[in-house]
Amino acid sequence: MNEELKKTIIEYIKREYLEEDAPEEVNESTPLISGGIVDSFSMVSLKTFLEKKFSIKIPDDKATPEAFDSVNNIMNLLKEFNVT
Amino acid sequence: MAYSDKARGYYDSEIKGIQGAGTFKEERFIASPQAANITVEFPAGAPHKEVLNFCANNYLGLSSHPDVVAAAHEGLKERGYGMSSVRFICGTQDIHKELEQKLTGFLGTEDTILFPSCMDANAGVFDVVLDKEDAMIADRLVHASIVDGMRLCKAQLFNYKHSNMEHLEEKLKETQDCRFRLIITDGVFSMDGDIAKLDEICDLADKYDAMILVDDSHASGFMGKTGRGTHEHCGVIGRIDVITTTLGKALGGASGGCVSGRKEIVELCRQRARPYLFSNTVPPVIVAAASKVIDIISNTTDRRDKLEQNTIYFREKMTAAGFDIREGIHPIVPIMLYNAKLAQDMARDLYGEGIYVIGFSFPVVPKGQARIRVQLSAGHEKEHIDRAIAAFTKIGDKYKILGKKKNEIIEMYGL
Incomplete structure (x- = not known):
């Protein structure tokens, strides 16, 4: 399930943030925000996606750039909502 | 005193953080009206210098008309x-x-x-x-x-x-x-x-x-x-x-x-x-x-027409000189350099040549897309633009980037 979850999130990030011809590779530890793939403004799409997909509500104080900075960090965040 | 050492120390460390990240913005003092030709004191305390301004939003040259x-x-x-x-x-x-x-x-x-x-x-x-x-x-x-x-x-x-x-x-x-x-x-x-x-x-x-x-x-x-x-x-x-x-x-x-x-x-x-x-x-x-x-x-459309002609002229000549510029028709002309330090160094050298332009890098533009942003104006005469192109060519030659493509510039200077 864990690997499946990671794959779902990585697929979404690629589709939502990268152009089709983009050279960047995204894996579970790729820095998303500090790496310039996702900025703080466009992070909202990712937050909305996670909330809809897993029927959760991520409060603003949890939706920090650090919490969204890699797929691994996102997985840790999701654990807090019992999504594993 | 309500403004405690703790508060002062915190704000000071924030400023140092900005300086350390290379994103500290230093203002240049202009001692003339806004125009194609301006008088600038930079760095603070330096003697006034006459430069050509290629970084204002003064597109129609009306700021001091x-x-x-x-x-x-x-x-x-x-x-x-x-x-x-x-x-x-x-x-x-x-x-x-x-x-x-x-x-x-x-x-x-x-x-x-x-x-x-x-x-x-x-x-x-x-x-x-x-x-x-x-x-x-x-x-x-x-x-x-x-x-x-x-x-x-x-x-x-x-x-x-x-x-x-x-x-x-x-x-x-x-x-x-x-x-x-x-x-x-x-x-x-x-x-x-x-x-x-x-x-x-x-x-x-x-x-x-x-x-x-x-x-x-x-x-x-x-x-x-x-x-x-x-x-x-x-x-x-x-x-x-x-x-x-x-x-x-x-x-x-x-x-x-x-x-x-x-x-x-x-x-x-x-x-x-x-x-x-x-x-x-x-x-x-x-x-x-x-x-x-x-x-x-x-x-009259005279001023926007002149701006259009200035833009076409600058874009054509800079492309012919071998610069990698973002294609387009707008008087904002990004001269792509990809590496942040190269953009800063070239902008500094251009200032030395009397051309006032600014280098932009992350986080203002995406990572690895540092550039010098040139802005044309209807206030520029052909001789101003020619001087800018000559200075760009001289400095571009110094850094050996003329005629170089994106990947070649990145190979030379990194991202």
Whole structure:
């Protein structure tokens, strides 16, 4: 399930943030925000996606750039909502 | 003392952090009016230096135009310096209404409301137009003032990949249940000088029953055959519901902005937009001068035509000289260098040659896309542009980047 979850999130990030011809590779530890793939403004799409997909509500104080900075960090965040 | 050592230490460490990150902004002191030729003191305390300015938003060269300055003097004489009031108490003069009507006519909209700045217009308009059952769908590269304005609004936020119409359409499909949708874009994007696909955006808005807001700050006065803006350039005058723009760039360059568009939206801004309600009225001197600017550019397209010719000339010559420039037609011309230090070093050397330009790097532009942004003006004469091209060529040769492609520059200097 864990690997499946990671794959779902990585697929979404690629589709939502990268152009089709983009050279960047995204894996579970790729820095998303500090790496310039996702900025703080466009992070909202990712937050909305996670909330809809897993029927959760991520409060603003949890939706920090650090919490969204890699797929691994996102997985840790999701654990807090019992999504594993 | 309430300003404790702890507080001072914290703020000081924040400043040091900015310096350490290389993003500390140092202001240069200009000891002359804004123009193609300016006198600059940089670094602070250095002797004054005459340089050619290629980094102002003075697109039409009207910032210090004698007729505009004379109109400002006249406004000062006839209507005074300040109004000591917001608009709705005792801050609306006849000339404020006159300028709003002129802007409406020039932009081809239904009505216009002045704001102290376009930043204020963008900070105020979203909260007036939309509520929590609505959606804002913004291009990912919209100006920071729009991002801030959207944060002040309760509507749900969505954004789409820069100028990607398929992605915009996906977001429109995703938000079908919302009461109102507003597509939000800059007309011209300030870092690349690229133009929003307003014709396609209008078609999508029609198809999915969405409204459109365009921030046309880098276009009003010169984009399109008669300078109306990006909506004229794209052939969609009358199809944009809300235009926000500034008087601080092509339209005189002092300050002030506006929301121009559907009359009900403009009226609601007058009733509810907080930066409008709680800021002083735009001073008469600026209103009088901006009004003159609209007269000048309504009577003749000479200045926007000259700007267009200057832009074509500069872009052609710089390409021929071997620079990697972002293609386009806008007077914002990004000279791509990719490496942040190279952009800073070249901008510094160009200043030494008497050409004032600025290097931009992350986080202002995406990582690995550092560049020098050149901005042309109708105030530039051919000899100014030739001097800039000669200086760029000399410095480009020093850094051995002439004729080099993106990957070659990255190979030499890294990202």
